Amino acid sequence: MVWAIENGDVLLEATLQHLALVGQALAISLAIALPLGILAARRPRLHGVVMALAGALYTVPALALFALLVPLMGLGQGPALVAIVSYSLLVLTRNVAVALREVPADILDAADGMGFSRGRRLLRVELPLAAPVILAGIRLTAVLQISVATVAAFIGAGGLGDLIFQGITQDHGDKVVAGAVAASLLAVAADESLRRLETRLRLATGLAG
Amino acid sequence: MLDLVAWLRAHPDLLLRTGGEHALLSGLSLLIAAGIGLPLGIALTRQPRLAGPVVALVNTLRTIPSLALLVIMLPLLGTGTAPSVVALVLYGLPAVLLNTMAGLGGVPSDIVDAARGQGLAPAQVLARVELPLAAPVILAGLRSAAVQIVAAATLAVFIGGGGFGELISAGMGLLDTPQLVAGALAVAAMAGAAELGFGWAERMATRRLGPTAP
Amino acid sequence: MIRLEGVGKHYPGAARPAVDGIDLLIEEGRTCALIGPSGCGKTTTLRMVNRLIEPSSGRIVVAGRDVTAADPVKLRRGIGYVIQGTGLFPHLSVAGNVATVPRLLGWDRARIAARVDAMLGLVGLDPALFRDRRPASLSGGQRQRVGVARALAADPPVLLMDEPFAAVDPLERGRLQREITEILRRLRKTVILVTHDLDEAIRMGDTVAVMRDGRLVQHDRPDQVLAAPADAFVAEFLGSDRALRRLTLLTAAAACRSGERPPEGAPEVPAEASLQVALSILLGSGAEALAVVDGGPRPVGTLSLAAIRALAAGLPDPSGAVARSPPLV
Numbered sequence: 001m002v003w004a005i006e007n008g009d010v011l012l013e014a015t016l017q018h019l020a021l022v023g024q025a026l027a028i029s030l031a032i033a034l035p036l037g038i039l040a041a042r043r044p045r046l047h048g049v050v051m052a053l054a055g056a057l058y059t060v061p062a063l064a065l066f067a068l069l070v071p072l073m074g075l076g077q078g079p080a081l082v083a084i085v086s087y088s089l090l091v092l093t094r095n096v097a098v099a100l101r102e103v104p105a106d107i108l109d110a111a112d113g114m115g116f117s118r119g120r121r122l123l124r125v126e127l128p129l130a131a132p133v134i135l136a137g138i139r140l141t142a143v144l145q146i147s148v149a150t151v152a153a154f155i156g157a158g159g160l161g162d163l164i165f166q167g168i169t170q171d172h173g174d175k176v177v178a179g180a181v182a183a184s185l186l187a188v189a190a191d192e193s194l195r196r197l198e199t200r201l202r203l204a205t206g207l208a209g
Numbered sequence: 210m211l212d213l214v215a216w217l218r219a220h221p222d223l224l225l226r227t228g229g230e231h232a233l234l235s236g237l238s239l240l241i242a243a244g245i246g247l248p249l250g251i252a253l254t255r256q257p258r259l260a261g262p263v264v265a266l267v268n269t270l271r272t273i274p275s276l277a278l279l280v281i282m283l284p285l286l287g288t289g290t291a292p293s294v295v296a297l298v299l300y301g302l303p304a305v306l307l308n309t310m311a312g313l314g315g316v317p318s319d320i321v322d323a324a325r326g327q328g329l330a331p332a333q334v335l336a337r338v339e340l341p342l343a344a345p346v347i348l349a350g351l352r353s354a355a356v357q358i359v360a361a362a363t364l365a366v367f368i369g370g371g372g373f374g375e376l377i378s379a380g381m382g383l384l385d386t387p388q389l390v391a392g393a394l395a396v397a398a399m400a401g402a403a404e405l406g407f408g409w410a411e412r413m414a415t416r417r418l419g420p421t422a423p
Numbered sequence: 424m425i426r427l428e429g430v431g432k433h434y435p436g437a438a439r440p441a442v443d444g445i446d447l448l449i450e451e452g453r454t455c456a457l458i459g460p461s462g463c464g465k466t467t468t469l470r471m472v473n474r475l476i477e478p479s480s481g482r483i484v485v486a487g488r489d490v491t492a493a494d495p496v497k498l499r500r501g502i503g504y505v506i507q508g509t510g511l512f513p514h515l516s517v518a519g520n521v522a523t524v525p526r527l528l529g530w531d532r533a534r535i536a537a538r539v540d541a542m543l544g545l546v547g548l549d550p551a552l553f554r555d556r557r558p559a560s561l562s563g564g565q566r567q568r569v570g571v572a573r574a575l576a577a578d579p580p581v582l583l584m585d586e587p588f589a590a591v592d593p594l595e596r597g598r599l600q601r602e603i604t605e606i607l608r609r610l611r612k613t614v615i616l617v618t619h620d621l622d623e624a625i626r627m628g629d630t631v632a633v634m635r636d637g638r639l640v641q642h643d644r645p646d647q648v649l650a651a652p653a654d655a656f657v658a659e660f661l662g663s664d665r666a667l668r669r670l671t672l673l674t675a676a677a678a679c680r681s682g683e684r685p686p687e688g689a690p691e692v693p694a695e696a697s698l699q700v701a702l703s704i705l706l707g708s709g710a711e712a713l714a715v716v717d718g719g720p721r722p723v724g725t726l727s728l729a730a731i732r733a734l735a736a737g738l739p740d741p742s743g744a745v746a747r748s749p750p751l752v
Binding site for chain 1: 473475496497498499500501502504506507508509510511512513514523524527557558559573574583
C-alpha cells in the first residue's frame, strides 16, 4: 500500500502499458475472429476445424505459449501480442459463430423474402441480433487478455506483470501486491462495464423478454 | 530439436521431479476444488436465495488474473506448496461450482417430479436421478477446472511452488532454450492430457444417458 | 396475376419430386388458398414464387414478368411475404419493421413515415400508439397485423402468405381472417395463402387449391370443391362434414325463394346469415321453413329445410346462391 502511494506514477504507467497491450490484442483478435466466425457460422465443417485448432491452442498454458515463442520471436511486445491473440481466438470466434447461428430462422426467412441481399442481411439483421452474444465473447476475451498480459511481462512485454516480477526478484512484497491488485481491479472493471453494456444491448435487440 | 532431445536425455531426474510436483500440485488442488465445489453447488441449488450472492462472488473470483491470485498469497501465506495449492483451489473452484449448479439446474423438473412422486427420498432423487443426469455438465466443469489448474500451476514457480514452471523460469534465466522449450512442451502435454481425459469421461457419462440425452 | 406453368421441384437424391408439374392461375385481385396435408409441397410451391426455393422446372409469371429470369433479391422486394411466426425484427420498432422494404427500395424519409402510418392504420393499429413499440411487447394478433402491414408497405401487387395466422389464438384468428381478407380484396392484391386449416382456406380463399404428394389435385371455388371433391382423397381431406362447411359459404337471402310468404309463425333469419345458421335455427325450432328478413316491413322470402338439403347435397343450385363466382383455370 505504501509503495503504491509513493509510486503512483509508476503504477499508472504500468496500468496504461497494460491497457495498451490488451487494447491492441483485442483489436487484432476482433479483426481475425469476426470474419472467421462469420465464415464458420455458414460452413459447419470449417467451424469444426477452427474450433478444434483454437481449442488446442486454448489448452496450452499461457506461460508455456510465451516460452515456446521466445526461441522463435525473441522477447518483447511482438511475441506477447501473438500469444495473447492466439489465446483469445477460441472464445471470440466461437461466440461470433454461435451468435450468428442463434438468430431465429423465421427472421432470416422474412428478411430473405423481403429482398435483403446477403451482405445487407448480415449487416442490418444478423449482426445487430448477434451483438449481445458477440459482446459477451468480447467481455470474456478482454478479461482473459488482461490475465494473460500479466504473464506476458515474463517475456518483457511490460505492464502490471512487470511490477509483480520485479517485486518478486527484489523481494518487495508491496510492489507484488500493488501489481496483482491493480491487474485484478482492471479485470473486474472490464468485466463489470462490459457486462452492463451487454445488458443494455440485450434490451435494445428486444430478444430478452 | 536435437538440443531438446539431448537436454531431456541429460536431465530425466529433473523432468521427473518437476513433473511429479506439477501433478501433485494440480491433482491436490483439483481434488480440494471438487471437494468444495460439488457439495457447495448442490447446497446452493437447494438454497436459491444464497445462490445469487455466491454466484456473483464466484464470478468476480473468476475474473482475477491467475498470476495475481498466486502472488497475492505471498504476503498472506508466504512461499511454497501450501499457498500455491490455496491459490489454485480458488482458481479452479468457479468452474466446478458453476457447472454443478448449471448441471443440476438443467435437469428437467418433470423428471425430478416423477421421481419424487414414486416415493424416492430427497437424497435418493439426488443420487439416482439428478446427479447422473447432471454428470456431463459437472464433468465439463471438472475438465475446465483441471485444464485451468494445470495451466496456472506453471506460475506456482514464482511463489516457490515448483512444477514445470521451474524449467521455464530457469531456462529463461539461464538462456537455456532446450530447457525452456522442454518445460513448455511438458506442461502443454499435461494440460492436453487433462483435457482429453476429462473429455473422455464426459462423453462416457453422456453416452450412458442414452441417445435422447442432450 | 400469378401463373405457374408446369412448375416442379426435384431435390437431388429424393425419391420423388417435392412439387410435380403444377399448373395454376390466380387472377388479379384474387386469393388462392393452397391447402393439403403436411409434406404435400404447398410451402415449397409458395417459396418458389419468390424464389426462396429455385424451381427445377417450369415457369412462374408474376404480374406479367417471368420470375425465373429476374434477380431474386430485387424480385422479392416487389412481392409481399407474410409467415407464421411473422419474422418481425425484434431489434427494430414496429415502424422500423413496416419501413423495411421501402428502405430497401430507397424511399425518402417523409414518404416512408407517411406510408408507415397509413399501413398501421390500414391493419387497425393506431400509429400513435404502436409506431415506437417493440415486437416483443405486442400480442400475437398485433404482431401478425404488423407482419401484414410490413408486407404491404411497398404496395406489392402480389402477396405470399405462409400459415399467417397459425400462431394466433382462435378468437383473434377469426377476426384477423375477416379483416385481412377484406383489406386484400379492397386493395385488389393477388394472393397465395398456404394453410393446413380448411376453415381458413374456405374463409379467405376465392379459390382453393388442394395438393397431395407434390401434385395439384383440385383447384376451384370453395363451394365447388366442397360440393364436388375431385377424388376420394380430397373428399376425405375435406372431411365428412364438408356439406355443413359448404353451408357457411351461402347466405339465407341467396338460397331462399324470394317473394314467397313464409308459413304463419315461422322463425326469422337475417338475410345475410349463412345457411349454417339458418339450418341451426330450423333444427332448434323444429320448423319446416324460415322467414328471411332484412329489416324491411315484410319478409324477403321463405327458406325451407328441403332447399337447404338440396344445396348441401351439391345439387344444381336453381337460385344461383353463390355470390362469388370468379372465372377459373
